[in-house]
Amino acid sequence: MFQNLSIKLKLNLNQEQKESLRQVSLAYRDALNYTSQIAFENGKSSNGTKLQKLVYYKIRERFKLPAQMACNVPRQVSASYKGLWTKFRQNKQAREKGITKKRYKGLDKTPKFASRTCTLNYLRDYSFKNGHKVSIVTLSGRIVVSYSGYNKHIDWIKDKGKIGAAKIFYNRTNKTYYLLVSVEIELPDINPENVSRVYGIDVGQRYLAVKAGIDDSAEFFSGKEIRHKANRYHRARKTLQRKGTRSAKRRLVALSGRERRFIAGINHQISKHIAQPNSLIGLEQLAHIRERTQSKSGKRASKRQRKAKRNKAKWSFAELHSCIDYKAIMNGSLAIKVMANYTSQCCPKCGHVSKENRPNKGLNFVCQSCDYQLHADLVGGRNIALRALLIRQDWISTGILSASPNVSDDEAKAKSLQRFLELRWSPDASPDLSFLRVGVVD
Incomplete structure (x- = not known):
């Protein structure tokens, strides 16, 4: 490798x-x-x-x-x-x-x-x-x-x-x-027999990453600080652009580099916490996610919608995935991509899939079939962890591993998705959130 x-x-x-x-x-x-x-x-x-x-x-x-x-x-x-x-x-x-x-x-x-x-x-x-x-x-x-x-x-x-x-x-x-x-x-090749931990990583904007292990462990990495600083930089840029002097333009260049380095630093710190030795880390395949989630812009959009779109534009999930990938390899672990379909809508306990499982698209997941309740991002992380676990089992039995899903054919994609939707979390999984740890980046 x-x-x-x-x-x-x-x-x-x-x-x-x-x-x-x-x-x-x-x-x-x-x-x-x-x-x-x-x-x-x-x-x-x-x-x-x-x-x-x-x-x-x-x-x-x-x-x-x-x-x-x-x-x-x-x-x-x-x-x-x-x-x-x-x-x-x-x-x-x-x-x-x-x-x-x-x-x-x-x-x-x-x-x-x-x-x-x-x-x-x-x-x-x-x-x-x-x-x-x-x-x-x-x-x-x-x-x-x-x-x-x-x-x-x-x-x-x-x-x-x-x-x-x-x-x-x-x-x-x-x-x-x-x-x-x-x-x-x-680097030495990774043996699936040595992979002792399997995690699923759900990335987002309110929580930059949620790490869910198959042992019911969880860790949240908040994006509040990044959003707060991004809004500060945005206000500073508007002021400087309005001013338009040469010194203001120089200041704009400095602010641009500072904001970029700040976000990159946060991503490196989060990925360092996630990429633990002897782990298989499941990541969502989020290619073309921005095109699939287009929202109103310009005069048609409200002030709140424009702010949400600005925050989404600064969502650096690809950089975070890249940091996790190479840090995992350096630690004797492996990061793989899994299909992202329905990871936030599928109940990990009974398998029911519905948009209504996310009331008002909020952070609370409520299964409309079995009434299972949990943090929505944690549900996404657990579904990703289950899919990574299935890939690990295939890896052990066949000796072949694909680091990213190869499902270009519609029939093959549907077959793979059906296997994933049949996965179930432990039936006694508790909705109690007292065991959760909020990730502290230092």
Whole structure:
């Protein structure tokens, strides 16, 4: 089993070395913007091979970049244009379906690259030396600089990891250069016999995650702090945007990065609590959830609906799933995706499925068949845990495990869903909530 990680190394530079990295990173950025202009003029092309033929020699001559960097520039621009074209097609489909009336404007003008970063290829543009040093190519030749970082990460570079490409990243706040290195780590395969715990994770907005174990344990991670801070950031942005001065715009950039880092930090802390050793962790397959849960927007929506939509836009469940996934693998555990259908509407005790089981779509689950009552998010977590447990049993009996549900065929999907809906929690499961622990993130 392999896991890709990004390792952050701080470069300890003297003034001359810092100037060398500044020059090469600015030249790389200028080359990106030049190539982006050429791509825009040639039909907004996302063909990397075509772009390289158009700009390679000009980049070498005009910006003095080394050969490998001159190849990386059109590849990076090509990838950016492919992402823009994907958004353009998605927006076109959404307009045809009547989901939105807004037209995507990302390709109306030439995309510009602002960050001072550049991509380096291992053993060509950079290489590691003894004594915690790294050799990096610049416009005036190679420089050898010392680096520092987490001891565990440095050990992976020295002993275990397959090293890939890297990026030079400049942090404007502390005026420091970092090297972000991609490393592929080989980990021992996970034996289903060693999986001693099975959990289901229900993600949401009021509670960012609810962890439900098959041993009746539960842990809640509240999203109240994130929503409170998100509303504060929103009010601050409105004030600064109204002001419109240069200093206000600089403040907006700082606020954007701060909010993003805050949410990412919370997700890392929650995933650290969830990804315990020797566990099988069930996660919902929530692909295209935003498209499936479209609500009113613009003038048609009330103030409360607009606020709810804004909170939903900041719902970073995909980032949380990703953090749980890689942390689980590092701890000898495994995270798998299960079908999300009816996890919040199905009674885990009797199997009755109905929207009426969630009165007013609230946090209280009341089964209309057997009167079983429990916290709605905990019901979702338990249903996910049951589905993960069934997958573990199939894994043990067949020796084959799919980390995500492969149910593209309607008949196969219906058959898998029928198996899941036949699962039952222990008949003596208690509706008493006194055993619940509210997760504290520290």
